[in-house]
Amino acid sequence: MMTDVTPFAQAARHVRAVAFPHVLVLIDYRNGHVQCLLPQAAAHWQDAARSGRLTTMPQPLAGHLIRTGALRPTQMPTPWDAPLPAPTPAASWGGAEHPAGLTQVTGPFSATAAVALATTWSITRTGRRKRAMNRLVRALWASTSTAGRPASPAEASEVVLAVRRTAWHAPVRTACLEESAAATFLLAARRLSVVWCHGIAADPVRLHAWVQTVDGDPVAEPPSTRAYTPALTIGARHQHHP
Structure with a gap:
């Protein structure tokens, strides 16, 4: 007892x-x-x-x-x-690789993508460090709640890749969390609706954040992204605010 x-x-x-x-x-x-x-x-x-x-x-x-x-x-x-x-992962004894969203892309620098990335960095770095994730989730919830029509796969991919290209030039840490949030903010600014996802894969346990269309298709992601089980989804009909 x-x-x-x-x-x-x-x-x-x-x-x-x-x-x-x-x-x-x-x-x-x-x-x-x-x-x-x-x-x-x-x-x-x-x-x-x-x-x-x-x-x-x-x-x-x-x-x-x-x-x-x-x-x-x-x-x-x-x-x-x-x-x-979550589904049973294939046995890998901790050696499985899920290179989700990590492929380098080339192309022109985007000023609007840079602004979206700067917004993301500001949200996560202004205020108490222990509450950074909460601030980002709340900002994503607020931005997607005002989005308009669903983004087409081409529209969503264009924005995600623009953010990813621009992020390679960033002077601060920029990984899937920052890239996916920035892309979601930029699409919402254009009144385009997508779903921001944060999920987990196992063996070994790892986290990933990505953008998908409202139909559930990951945007500019390799097939390995489907190994991740979404723990939190924000946007379109998936609005759920923790």
Whole structure:
């Protein structure tokens, strides 16, 4: 029986759980923190999700999840959603490669893409560092909520590649998170709707962010992007604000 940790809790609103057969991954969209629960700990998470009770969860695990913000105490049992199921990855013993969105592209520098990238950097670097992911998610939610018609695959690809070309000249870190957000901002400024995705693949566990059309097709991405299970999608009919 637990003594030092509340007996009731629920998953924090800003946390997404993705369940692979061998690991449960918790992504905190407030601060970008990622935790991996091995099968025994994952089973305790699943049990607590069904009941809203922590009485069968080991106290050290429950205390850790509360301290890190994955769980928040409640006054009564409050069950929460089961984790998103993810497919079993092909066995690679940790050596699988998913080169999603990492191909260098050549072409002219885009001033509008540079502005979108600068906007993204400003959002993530202005304010408390621990809240950078939350600020970016909120900005994406706000920008896509005002977008108009769906972008065609050609329109979306043109913008994504322009951002990717321009990012190669950037003096600061620019990876899939910054590129996909900048492309989404630029398309929204043109009143074009797309879906921003943030997902996870396993073996080894890795994260990726990308843009897809409202029909679900990844934009300017290699086939390996489909190995990622979306944990959070923002835009079009997929609006979901943590």
